[in-house]
Amino acid sequence: RKEVEQDPGPFNVPEGATVAFNCTYSNSASQSFFWYRQDCRKEPKLLMSVYSSGNEDGRFTAQLNRASQYISLLIRDSKLSDSATYLCVVNTNTGNQFYFGTGTSLTVIP
Amino acid sequence: EAQVTQNPRYLITVTGKKLTVTCSQNMNHEYMSWYRQDPGLGLRQIYYSMNVEVTDKGDVPEGYKVSRKEKRNFPLILESPSPNQTSLYFCASTDRFSPLHFGNGTRLTVT
Numbered sequence: 001r002k003e004v005e006q007d008p009g010p011f012n013v014p015e016g017a018t019v020a021f022n023c024t025y026s027n028s029a030s031q032s033f034f035w036y037r038q039d040c041r042k043e044p045k046l047l048m049s050v051y052s053s054g055n056e057d058g059r060f061t062a063q064l065n066r067a068s069q070y071i072s073l074l075i076r077d078s079k080l081s082d083s084a085t086y087l088c089v090v091n092t093n094t095g096n097q098f099y100f101g102t103g104t105s106l107t108v109i110p
Numbered sequence: 111e112a113q114v115t116q117n118p119r120y121l122i123t124v125t126g127k128k129l130t131v132t133c134s135q136n137m138n139h140e141y142m143s144w145y146r147q148d149p150g151l152g153l154r155q156i157y158y159s160m161n162v163e164v165t166d167k168g169d170v171p172e173g174y175k176v177s178r179k180e181k182r183n184f185p186l187i188l189e190s191p192s193p194n195q196t197s198l199y200f201c202a203s204t205d206r207f208s209p210l211h212f213g214n215g216t217r218l219t220v221t
Contacts, residue, residue, distance in 0.1 A: 031207055041198060044153070044210075044212050045212070046209045089209075099155075101152060
């Protein structure tokens with residue numbers, strides 16, 4: 001079983017739409033959770049960390065559900081510039097290893 | 111500027127010719143790691159290092175070596191590259207449990 005499972009999409013949404021991505025993880029002792037954005041084979045860049053209480057950064061909201069072992073990312077009012085691949089990342093309880101989802105491709109259409 | 115620097119950005123080589131990809135960070139991070147990214151497989155960890163002289167295997171270490179003689183540097187060595195090591199490679203660093211900072215990648219082609 002993969003450590004982190006993520007729906008690869010693709011998601012094609014119109015500008016202004018709300019889109020949500022989910023990611024499940026298998027290790028219940030995982031400590032840290034992150035969402036990254038990756039553009040066309042460039043390096044992944046941190047979008048936001050995910051905290052137990054949920055957190056928001058502008059149009060982006062991240063949530064963690066430890067009981068069901070998933071994290072989510074909600075993007076409101078999608079912009080063309082949001083088109084990218086979104087990666088969920090989970091850090092083990094020892095802090096030694098990071099596990100990545102395969103990424104969800106998002107295209108925002110004019 | 112805080113950054114992780116990888117070199118080279120692009121590399122084309124032939125089977126069996128030893129190569130080294132360098133990685134350097136200026137953030138005094140203890141943790142450094144190497145990943146490869148392949149279509150449909152996502153990012154997979156090759157090796158990681160918790161500190162100087164401390165390295166450990168990730169999920170796909172076969173065919174790779176690393177060393178950590180200084181805190182800032184973590185080179186990736188392919189002693190005898192093979193075509194199945196053609197991939198996009200990323201180096202990253204962090205403090206434990208914090209987000210990873212990535213280098214801008216090395217696109218390797220082995221013919």
